[in-house]
Amino acid sequence: xxxxxxxxxxxxxxxxxxxxxxxxxxxxxxxxxxxxxxxxxxxxxxxxxxxxxxxxxxxxxxxxxxxxxxxxxxxxxxxxxxxxxxxxxxxxxxxxxxxxxxxxxxxxxxxxxxxxxxxxxxxxxxxxxxxxxxxxxxxxxxxxxxxxxxxxxxxxxxxxxxxxxxxxxxxxxxxxxxxxxxxxxxxxxxxxxxxxxxxxxxxxxxxxxxxxxxxxxxxxxxxxxxxxxxxxxxxxxxxxxxxxxxxxxxxxxxxxxxxxxxxxxxxxxxxxxxxxxxxxxxxxxxxxxxxxxxxxxxxxxxxxxxxxxxxxxxxxxxxxxxxxxxxxxxxxxxxxxxxxxxxxxxxxxxxxxxxxxxxxxxxxxxxxxxxxxxxxxxxxxxxxxxxxxxxxxxxxxxxxxxxxxxxxxxxxxxxxxxxxxxxxxxxxxxxxxxxxxxxxxxxxxxxxxxxxxxxxxxxxxxxxxxxxxxxxxxxxxxxxxxxxxxxxxxxxxxxxxxxxxxxxxxxxxxxxxxxxxxxxxxxxxxxxxxxxxxxxxxxxxxxxxxxxxxxxxxxxxxxxxxxxxxxxxxxxxxxxxxxxxxxxxxxxxxxxxxxxxxxxx
Numbered sequence: 001x002x003x004x005x006x007x008x009x010x011x012x013x014x015x016x017x018x019x020x021x022x023x024x025x026x027x028x029x030x031x032x033x034x035x036x037x038x039x040x041x042x043x044x045x046x047x048x049x050x051x052x053x054x055x056x057x058x059x060x061x062x063x064x065x066x067x068x069x070x071x072x073x074x075x076x077x078x079x080x081x082x083x084x085x086x087x088x089x090x091x092x093x094x095x096x097x098x099x100x101x102x103x104x105x106x107x108x109x110x111x112x113x114x115x116x117x118x119x120x121x122x123x124x125x126x127x128x129x130x131x132x133x134x135x136x137x138x139x140x141x142x143x144x145x146x147x148x149x150x151x152x153x154x155x156x157x158x159x160x161x162x163x164x165x166x167x168x169x170x171x172x173x174x175x176x177x178x179x180x181x182x183x184x185x186x187x188x189x190x191x192x193x194x195x196x197x198x199x200x201x202x203x204x205x206x207x208x209x210x211x212x213x214x215x216x217x218x219x220x221x222x223x224x225x226x227x228x229x230x231x232x233x234x235x236x237x238x239x240x241x242x243x244x245x246x247x248x249x250x251x252x253x254x255x256x257x258x259x260x261x262x263x264x265x266x267x268x269x270x271x272x273x274x275x276x277x278x279x280x281x282x283x284x285x286x287x288x289x290x291x292x293x294x295x296x297x298x299x300x301x302x303x304x305x306x307x308x309x310x311x312x313x314x315x316x317x318x319x320x321x322x323x324x325x326x327x328x329x330x331x332x333x334x335x336x337x338x339x340x341x342x343x344x345x346x347x348x349x350x351x352x353x354x355x356x357x358x359x360x361x362x363x364x365x366x367x368x369x370x371x372x373x374x375x376x377x378x379x380x381x382x383x384x385x386x387x388x389x390x391x392x393x394x395x396x397x398x399x400x401x402x403x404x405x406x407x408x409x410x411x412x413x414x415x416x417x418x419x420x421x422x423x424x425x426x427x428x429x430x431x432x433x434x435x436x437x438x439x440x441x442x443x444x445x446x447x448x449x450x451x452x453x454x455x456x457x458x459x460x461x462x463x464x465x466x467x468x469x470x471x472x473x474x475x476x477x478x479x480x481x482x483x484x485x486x487x488x489x490x491x492x493x494x495x496x497x498x499x500x501x502x503x504x505x506x507x508x509x510x511x512x513x514x515x516x517x518x519x520x521x522x523x524x525x526x527x528x529x530x531x532x533x534x535x536x537x538x539x540x541x542x543x544x545x546x547x548x549x550x551x552x553x554x555x556x557x558x559x560x561x562x563x564x565x566x567x568x569x570x571x572x573x574x575x576x577x578x579x580x581x582x583x584x585x586x587x588x589x590x591x592x593x594x595x596x597x598x599x600x601x
Contacts, residue, residue: 001023001024001025002023002035002121002139002141003024003121003432004120004121004242004432004435005019005021005022005123005137005139006019006244007020007123007125007137008438008439009125009131009439010453011398011402011403012129012252013128013129014125014126014127014128014131014133016395016407017125018439020436033142033143034051034141035050035120035139035142036049036050036056036139036140037050037138038137038140039080039136040089040136040137040138041089041135041136042089042098042100042127042133043127043133044085044087045085046064046070046086047075047079047082048060048081048084049081049082050081056115056117063110064086067106067110069087069088070085070086070088072084073085088103089134090199090201091132091134095158095161095162096132096248097162099199099201099202100124100134100136101154101156101164101280102200102201102202104166105153105167105170107138108122108152108167109167112150113151113170116142117140117141117143118140118141118143119140119241120139120141121137121242122136122137122138122139122242122244122280123136123244123436124136124246124278124280125246126247126248129252131246131248134246150284150285150287151170151171152170152282152283153168153171153174153238153282154166154167155178156202156278156279157229157279157281158276158279159222159277159278160276161207161208161210161213162205162207164201164202164204164206165202165204165205167203168203169203174233175204177233178204178233179204181229181232185228186209186212187208187209188206188209189206190204190205190206191205191207212225213225214379217304217442218275218302218440218442218454221379222277223300224351224381224382226279226281226460227296227298229281230281230283230460234292234293234296235292235293237285238283238284238292239283239284239286239290239292240282240283240433240462241284242280242282243282243434243436243460244280244436245277245278245436245438245456245458246277246278247277247278248275248278249275249440250274251274251443252449256274256449257402257449259448260447261447262313262447264313265316266446267310267312267446268308268310268311268312268444268445268446268450269445269446270307270443270444270445271444275441294464295352295353295355295462296353296461297350297351297352297353297430297461298350298351298461299349299459299461300350300351300459301346301347301390301419301458301459302346302347303344303345303347303390303410304344304347305454306343306345311331311334311338311446312331312446313328313447314328331446335446335450339452342392342394344390344392345386346370346386346387346390347386347387348370348372348385348386349380349381349384349385350385351383352382355429356429358423361427363385365422369418370415371388371389372388372389373386389411390410390411390415390455391410391411392408392409392453392455393408393409393410394408395408395409396408404441405450405452405453407439410455412437412457416435419459420432423461424461429464430461430462430463430464431462431464432459432461433460433461434458434459434460435457435458435459435460436458437455437456437457437458438455438456438457439454439456440456477502477553478502479502480501480553481499482499482500483499484497484499485553485555485556486555486556488555492550493506496550497552501550501552502552502553503549503550503551504550505549506547506548507546507547507548508545508546508547508548512546512548516543521540524540524541578596
């Protein structure tokens with residue numbers, strides 16, 4: 001089932017899009033639970049994809065028209081199922097201020113609290129030359145088998161010097177704690193809007209002190225602050241649900257992208273200060289019985305381009321035209337050779353408590369499988385590691401002079417999943433709750449802009465109190481049976497009965513669900529087991545959803561084994577037990593003269 005998804009933008013205008021989609025082993029009922037994706041685009045559009053389950057499209061349309069004055073427009077089926085146009089997404093100033101977080105929480109509250117859908121994932125992207133055209137992507141699932149009505153809030157960290165909070169209108173109880181955290185722990189002050197700032201862009205805004213955010217090139221402490229904030233809110237019963245990072249940038253400004261002849265003797269120099277980071281952090285209020293303050297662990301993977309060698313234009317001198325041309329060509333080749341080498345520093349930043357020695361376990365894993373070593377704590381993370389395994393490729397199909405070099409294939413997904421498998425399955429004490437990526441840039445100038453993509457990946461794990469055993473099953477068949485399975489149930493789909501379908505998952509009918517309810521009612525015992533001693537005993541269990549699994553290969557193996565066991569029973573019974581019943585099927589049913597039951601002993 002869908003666990004997380006996140007996107008990032010690369011290229012001169014952010015036009016090169018990438019999407020990471022993560023799945024986990026499914027809950028059986030999630031196999032039939034419908035999903036819907038809502039995308040908010042600051043350009044003035046709302047796009048919806050997914051089935052119109054229980055009239056959710058009509059409900060959204062009515063809400064969007066009433067609340068945001070949106071108008072439905074014709075959608076291109078190659079791009080989205082439903083499309084609206086509106087003008088509620090705003091931005092102002094030169095510091096990246098916008099109301100996308102406010103609008104996101106408005107639609108989240110409607111979908112979760114009013115429509116009873118579950119928010120699965122929420123991530124943002126930055127489009128445009130400066131990354132200031134924002135996009136937000138949310139996925140909801142219609143879960144009939146879980147509780148609904150959770151409260152959500154969003155906190156945005158912006159290293160330009162602000163913290164913004166949204167969702168307090170529906171969750172005012174957490175506002176005093178956030179206010180104390182901001183003012184007493186982080187030494188923030190409330191933002192005082194200027195007289196021209198009449199529109200509300202967030203529920204609450206704070207100005208941060210100059211030393212709260214650590215910035216040194218691409219290095220930052222956003223991850224460390226995220227964990228501090230999550231631990232503080234966990235003490236009040238609010239659990240970290242999702243977070244995603246992005247940035248705006250002035251690296252592609254007109255001045256930086258001008259192509260001119262380099263000044264004689266000038267050297268390649270780095271353009272600093274162009275990245276302004278943003279982090280959206282979503283929290284949900286823990287349900288009764290959930291423990292919100294379990295330890296968290298954040299792991300950030302970063303591939304940062306190394307500093308180039310000294311590359312300079314030829315000095316001004318009196319020489320022939322051919323000599324000058326040769327020297328300029330040599331400078332150009334030196335620059336191209338450095339780009340072609342693609343030299344990166346691999347960094348892994350870890351934040352959070354060292355629960356049960358997880359830092360030492362990570363150090364062993366990173367040392368043996370990622371060619372890394374621990375450097376210890378730093379001002380911006382609790383433990384820093386280096387590694388030598390991250391790889392990125394050039395993308396010749398793009399105009400990399402403008403879009404940035406090394407925006408092609410990379411192996412971040414591979415090592416993301418290896419770390420995830422190590423902590424979740426091997427260590428067995430952690431659950432993945434957040435995984436998002438970002439693509440920043442490091443840029444230099446010598447007669448023109450030269451930028452290299454710097455990829456980043458952020459994962460957050462929540463500690464599980466008891467270690468979970470991981471069961472490794474045998475390899476499942478990947479092809480249909482190709483013939484009718486033995487004694488296939490008559491109510492199966494035709495493709496399953498004929499063995500032409502590998503696996504079908506069919507939602508139970510109302511009649512079948514009633515049978516399940518009768519089974520629950522008929523087998524329930526009014527008895528408290530020792531693991532629930534002292535707790536409240538449920539009066540009744542209600543079947544809200546069920547599925548039927550039709551797997552011809554597995555059924556055939558079961559039926560063949562049943563026949564073999566039946567043969568032995570029939571021989572042992574000496575004619576008392578019906579041999580056809582023992583093999584799995586008797587056409588006479590209840591009128592058969594032989595017994596349809598197993599012998600004792």
